[in-house]
Amino acid sequence: MNSRRGILVACALAWLALAGVRPAGAQEADAPPLQHWSFAGPFGLYDTAQLQRGFKVYREVCSTCHSLKLLAFRNLSDPGGPSFSEAQAATIAAGFQVTDGPNDKGEMFQRPGKISDHFPPPFANDQAARAALGGGLPPDLSVIAKARGYERGFPWFVFDAFTEYQEGGPDYIDAILNGYTDPPAGFALPPSAQYNKYFPGHAIAMPKPLSDGQVEYTDGTPTTVDQYGRDVAAFLMWAAEPTLDARKRLGFQVMIFLIVLTALLYFTKRRVWHPVHHPLESRP
Numbered sequence: 001m002n003s004r005r006g007i008l009v010a011c012a013l014a015w016l017a018l019a020g021v022r023p024a025g026a027q028e029a030d031a032p033p034l035q036h037w038s039f040a041g042p043f044g045l046y047d048t049a050q051l052q053r054g055f056k057v058y059r060e061v062c063s064t065c066h067s068l069k070l071l072a073f074r075n076l077s078d079p080g081g082p083s084f085s086e087a088q089a090a091t092i093a094a095g096f097q098v099t100d101g102p103n104d105k106g107e108m109f110q111r112p113g114k115i116s117d118h119f120p121p122p123f124a125n126d127q128a129a130r131a132a133l134g135g136g137l138p139p140d141l142s143v144i145a146k147a148r149g150y151e152r153g154f155p156w157f158v159f160d161a162f163t164e165y166q167e168g169g170p171d172y173i174d175a176i177l178n179g180y181t182d183p184p185a186g187f188a189l190p191p192s193a194q195y196n197k198y199f200p201g202h203a204i205a206m207p208k209p210l211s212d213g214q215v216e217y218t219d220g221t222p223t224t225v226d227q228y229g230r231d232v233a234a235f236l237m238w239a240a241e242p243t244l245d246a247r248k249r250l251g252f253q254v255m256i257f258l259i260v261l262t263a264l265l266y267f268t269k270r271r272v273w274h275p276v277h278h279p280l281e282s283r284p
């Protein structure tokens with residue numbers, strides 16, 4: 001009995017000791033700061049103006065390296081999104097060159113984009129992207145806001161269940177875009193990488209993409225990296241979850257319906273069980 005307990009204690013100690021050991025070289029990334037998003041919480045919806053600004057940042061900066069292949073130009077005029085008019089979406093499409101074909105001679109050719117086209121990739125293939133960018137491969141950004149996030153740990157994940165925190169993706173994207181700093185002394189940075197506080201491992205192959213004043217805003221919004229980061233992160237959240245507005249609206253309607261139904265069922269139950277709880281009253 002005693003020896004069995006001894007083995008158990010030894011196992012527990014070994015587990016505790018191992019849990020504290022991280023693989024050599026692994027660097028814990030800082031937790032991204034929490035931002036205020038218009039689409040947070042049970043009633044939060046996208047801010048149309050912010051999505052339009054975020055699209056401008058993607059178009060003028062990110063689209064030189066990152067594809068957005070799950071998104072079609074017509075989506076830009078869908079309800080619940082950046083709400084461009086169809087004519088505006090068509091103009092945006094015409095600004096991109098799309099590969100089409102083959103033509104009568106069997107050759108592929110380039111033509112201006114149509115509203116039904118998907119966003120064309122900036123590079124023909126992954127190898128071309130790596131060759132142009134010194135080995136780094138920019139991921140497609142269509143669903144990156146859903147594909148990235150971070151562990152908030154106890155006790156936050158308990159609170160998150162109540163506050164419906166689902167903005168880990170945009171928080172992370174915004175943090176990455178704002179997270180370029182000088183490496184701490186002694187950090188071995190590979191030659192083709194930059195130091196980023198929030199990127200796991202800290203050595204990111206993406207050169208700092210944004211600087212203050214780089215993208216012009218016409219609505220008086222500050223043209224700072226901080227603002228660009230939040231706007232493009234919101235736009236990418238919409239790209240990854242275009243039906244968020246409709247989903248929240250439907251969820252709210254369902255909750256109202258369930259509350260009314262609960263009340264009706266409660267009164268029905270009282271009515272049905274009345275003779276059982278009050279047998280004397282219901283005698284003839």
Ligand code: HEC
Nearest residue numbers: 061062064065133136137138139144173204205206209232
């Ligand atoms: C010069 C090319 C270039 C530009 C411009 C660029 N990126 Fe990147 N990006 C990259 C590369 C390369 C990677 C891959 C980094 C890696 O894996 O180390 C990357 C990675 C990323 C990632 C993924 C990080 C992760 O967790 O894996 C995100 C998100 C991202 N970029 C967002 C953006 C946004 C938003 C913009 C526009 C503001 C942008 N990028 C502009 C080249 C670029």
